[in-house]
Amino acid sequence: MVLLTNPRAERVKSVAALVRRSVRSRRGRFVAEGPQAVREAVLHRPESVIDLYVDHEARALNPAVALIAADAEAAGCPVTSVAPPVMAAMADTPTPQGVLAVCSVPGGDPAERLADLLSARPRPRLLVILAAVRDPGNVGTIIRSADAAGADGVLISTDSVDPYHPKCVRATAGSVFHLPILTGLPMDHLVDRLHEGGLRLLAADGSAPRSLQEVDLVTPHAWVLGNEAWGLPESVREQCDDIVSVPIYGHAESLNVATAATLCLYGSATAQRGPHPGRR
Amino acid sequence: MVLLTNPRAERVKSVAALVRRSVRSRRGRFVAEGPQAVREAVLHRPESVIDLYVDHEARALNPAVALIAADAEAAGCPVTSVAPPVMAAMADTPTPQGVLAVCSVPGGDPAERLADLLSARPRPRLLVILAAVRDPGNVGTIIRSADAAGADGVLISTDSVDPYHPKCVRATAGSVFHLPILTGLPMDHLVDRLHEGGLRLLAADGSAPRSLQEVDLVTPHAWVLGNEAWGLPESVREQCDDIVSVPIYGHAESLNVATAATLCLYGSATAQRGPHPGRR
Numbered sequence: 001m002v003l004l005t006n007p008r009a010e011r012v013k014s015v016a017a018l019v020r021r022s023v024r025s026r027r028g029r030f031v032a033e034g035p036q037a038v039r040e041a042v043l044h045r046p047e048s049v050i051d052l053y054v055d056h057e058a059r060a061l062n063p064a065v066a067l068i069a070a071d072a073e074a075a076g077c078p079v080t081s082v083a084p085p086v087m088a089a090m091a092d093t094p095t096p097q098g099v100l101a102v103c104s105v106p107g108g109d110p111a112e113r114l115a116d117l118l119s120a121r122p123r124p125r126l127l128v129i130l131a132a133v134r135d136p137g138n139v140g141t142i143i144r145s146a147d148a149a150g151a152d153g154v155l156i157s158t159d160s161v162d163p164y165h166p167k168c169v170r171a172t173a174g175s176v177f178h179l180p181i182l183t184g185l186p187m188d189h190l191v192d193r194l195h196e197g198g199l200r201l202l203a204a205d206g207s208a209p210r211s212l213q214e215v216d217l218v219t220p221h222a223w224v225l226g227n228e229a230w231g232l233p234e235s236v237r238e239q240c241d242d243i244v245s246v247p248i249y250g251h252a253e254s255l256n257v258a259t260a261a262t263l264c265l266y267g268s269a270t271a272q273r274g275p276h277p278g279r280r
Numbered sequence: 281m282v283l284l285t286n287p288r289a290e291r292v293k294s295v296a297a298l299v300r301r302s303v304r305s306r307r308g309r310f311v312a313e314g315p316q317a318v319r320e321a322v323l324h325r326p327e328s329v330i331d332l333y334v335d336h337e338a339r340a341l342n343p344a345v346a347l348i349a350a351d352a353e354a355a356g357c358p359v360t361s362v363a364p365p366v367m368a369a370m371a372d373t374p375t376p377q378g379v380l381a382v383c384s385v386p387g388g389d390p391a392e393r394l395a396d397l398l399s400a401r402p403r404p405r406l407l408v409i410l411a412a413v414r415d416p417g418n419v420g421t422i423i424r425s426a427d428a429a430g431a432d433g434v435l436i437s438t439d440s441v442d443p444y445h446p447k448c449v450r451a452t453a454g455s456v457f458h459l460p461i462l463t464g465l466p467m468d469h470l471v472d473r474l475h476e477g478g479l480r481l482l483a484a485d486g487s488a489p490r491s492l493q494e495v496d497l498v499t500p501h502a503w504v505l506g507n508e509a510w511g512l513p514e515s516v517r518e519q520c521d522d523i524v525s526v527p528i529y530g531h532a533e534s535l536n537v538a539t540a541a542t543l544c545l546y547g548s549a550t551a552q553r554g555p556h557p558g559r560r
Contacts, residue, residue, distance in 0.1 A: 036533075044531070137417065141536050150529030171536070178531040213555035249430030249549045249557040251324070251458040253316075255542070256421050256451070262539040263546055269529045275493035277529040 003056060004082040007089035015053070015090040015102055021162050028105045030164035031090075032176070034097045039068050040174030041101050046075035048177070051102040053090060056081040058098025065098040077101075092166035105164055110184035111193075117153050117180055118197035124152035126268050127199065127222035131187050131236055132159045133257060135228055139163055140171025141258035142225070147175035149265035150273065154179065155222070157187045191239045194222050203232050203240035204264050206254040211247045212264065217271035223264045228257050283336060284362040287369035295333070295370040295382055301442050308385045310444035311370075312456070314377045319348050320454030321381050326355040328457070331382040333370060336361040338378025345378040357381075372446035383457075385444055390464035391473075397433050397460055398477035404432035406548050407479065407502035411467050411516055412439045413537060415508055419443055420451025421538035422505070427455035429545035430553065434459065435502070437467045471519045474502050483512050483520035484544050486534040491527045492544065497551035503544045508537050 004012065017023045018031045029050060032041050041049050054069045059081070072079050087096050106113070117124060128146050133139050139161050146154050156163055163169075163181050194201060200221040224240055226232030237243055246255055246263050255263070269277075284292065297303045298311045309330060312321050321329050334349045339361070352359050367376050386393070397404060408426050413419050419441050426434050436443055443449075443461050474481060480501040504520055506512030517523055526535055526543050535543070549557075 141539060144532055144536060145539050147530040148526075148528050148532040148535050173533070173536070175530075175532050211555065213550075246428075246546075247549075247555065247557050248428050249553060250427040250455075252424055252428040252455050253453070255428050256424055256453070256538075258536075259421060259425050259539055259542040262535070262542060266526075266543055269527075270493075273529060275491065275527065277527050 002080065004080060004086045007085040012086055012089050015100075018102065019092050019166055021165070024105065024162065024164055028107060029102055030105055030169065031092065031166060032101045032103055032169055033091050033093055033166065034170070035064050035068055035099055037169060037172070037174050037176070038099045038101045039071075040177045041103055042068060042072045042075055042077060044177040046072070046077055048103045048106075049077040049101050050104055052077050052079045053082050053087065053100045054079060055084050055087045055098040057084055062098055068099055093170070106181070110182060111189070113180070113182055114155070114185060114190070114193055117182065118193060123220065124199070125220040125272055126151045126265070127153050127155060127194070128261065128265065129155045129157065129190055129194075129201075129222050129224045130160045131157045131224060131232060132227040133225060134161050136161050136165040136168035137171045138228065138256070138258040140168035142261045143168075143172045143179075143181065144175040145258065145262040145265055147178045149262075149269040150277065151179060151265060153182060155182045155185070155190050157190060158184060187236055191236070200242065201240040202264070203237050203243045204246070204260055205231055205237065205243050206245050206248070206260070208243040208245040210242065211245050212267045215242050215244050217268045221268065223261065223268070225257055225261050282360060284360060284366045287365045292366055292369050295380075298382065299372050299446055301445065304385065304442065304444050308387060309382055310385055310449065311372065311446060312381045312383055312449055313371050313373055313446065314450070315344050315348055315379055317449060317452070317454050317456075318379045318381045319351075320457045321383055322348060322352045322355055322357060324457045326352070326357055328383045328386075329357040329381050330384055332357050332359045333362050333367065333380045334359060335364050335367045335378040337364055342378055348379055373450070386461070390462060391469065393460070393462055394435070394465060394470070394473055397462065398473060403500065404479070405500040405552055406431045406545070407433050407435060407474070408541065408545065409435045409437065409470055409474075409481075409502050409504045410440045411437045411504060411512060412507040413505060414441050416441050416445040416448035417451045418508065418536070418538040420448040422541045423448075423452045423459075423461065424455040425538065425542040425545055427458045429542075429549040430557065431459060431545060433462060435462045435465070435470050437470060438464060467516055471516070480522065481520040482544070483517050483523045484526070484540055485511055485517065485523050486525050486528070486540070488523040488525040490522065491525050492547045495522050495524050497548045501548065503541065503548070505537055505541050
């Protein structure tokens with residue numbers, strides 16, 4: 001079996017370069033690091049795994065890493081053994097935990113992907129739109145919560161952070177491979193298509209007079225979340241069908257955008273599916 | 281007015297040194313950075329402000345910064361003007377936004393502070409215990425959500441991250457000054473005193489069969505949250521009165537600990553106070 005041992009090899013540098021947005025964008029590739037993210041890639045979207053790199057020492061010592069590598073080989077993913085210094089040179093985290101995958105960003109025309117999502121059967125009932133959300137940890141956490149709440153997709157406007165940023169991928173804890181993530185479309189386009197698709201748009205805004213418990217969360221809808229510092233611009237809010245706040249019981253001025261999104265999404269999931277999800 | 285201009289002065293280094301836990305612990309001081317955190321310190325806990333530093337250029341240009349400095353002076357907090365390079369040298373963030381406060385960590389014997397909190401009138405109805413939560417962003421976000429949910433305090437076990445870590449203070453968005461934060465006590469002590477105080481302990485655990493909607497959230501209780509990677513140890517779970525999961529509707533294995541905590545806290549707030557908080 002081939003073992004990559006030179007951390008300065010071109011192939012290693014090429015993986016490490018994916019930390020930069022411009023490189024990810026040009027090559028349509030991103031990196032998933034660590035057992036949790038890589039396992040979800042292999043199990044849920046093996047066709048997206050371009051290259052899986054496994055630290056040969058970790059594979060020998062860590063049964064979880066060995067299982068992921070074996071599953072990947074069984075699924076036809078190309079698996080390459082590397083020495084620990086190669087893994088360290090490829091990874092964004094100081095402790096990549098022995099396994100890392102180069103994956104393809106879902107391709108195709110963004111407008112067509114959105115049209116496909118909106119015309120899928122059964123029709124989507126719960127979506128999230130992120131408008132200028134800028135912190136990769138927040139975006140990743142929202143993707144994870146949207147997955148947990150059983151949402152049908154996360155739509156990320158062109159002025160938001162790239163969801164394939166390493167910190168964002170890490171914060172999704174594998175959920176980036178579980179549900180459709182759409183990027184590359186401006187807010188106006190998203191708003192128009194969702195309205196045409198019959199979804200109500202609910203702007204989450206801490207200052208809104210109507211609260212989460214007072215709005216219809218059963219009818220298919222999309223939550224619209226804005227920037228961490230300035231929220232949603234007026235131009236977006238006025239295109240929404242309702243503006244909704246999460247109630248504040250204490251002295252906090254507002255909630256973190258990811259926790260607010262989670263409360264909104266779970267309000268919707270409970271309204272649409274009841275308090276008990278069916279067994280998965 | 282005195283203007284500090286030398287970023288290498290001892291006083292400046294002394295503030296910058298508070299980035300280290302050992303220094304914070306020895307001196308009983310921490311740093312709050314940026315207008316939001318400093319404003320909340322001045323408004324809610326002016327007695328905790330040891331020194332407030334304001335960038336004299338920001339004070340001239342930014343009305344929000346000027347207002348905070350004026351409020352601080354009116355409240356009797358010592359305010360010192362500094363040049364921008366001094367602010368940069370003191371701060372943990374690359375953009376401290378013109379204002380920074382050195383604050384005192386609430387002092388006194390931790391066991392006595394806990395006894396005081398538990399015997400306060402009205403009696404506490406909703407608390408959070410963090411057991412070995414290690415990420416400062418998560419701890420800060422949980423403090424912010426606990427504040428938003430109107431919780432009566434956050435109890436942080438000795439094996440968790442220091443809530444006065446700069447990243448944690450930042451993530452609280454000022455809530456660190458809004459509700460009691462107790463540190464310095466081990467889990468066993470917290471569990472025993474809360475039980476004696478008549479609070480039920482609810483362990484949040486993704487694998488528990490009983491879900492958030494199935495347990496009594498009206499009776500006074502404390503949520504117990506565990507480590508990001510390994511959750512709650514068996515020794516803690518068996519001391520809890522109930523083990524409760526947040527339902528998962530999609531494919532995610534679990535939620536981020538801060539978002540799970542938020543859903544639990546809001547479940548409690550809604551059960552105890554109804555969907556509409558009274559006006560603050």
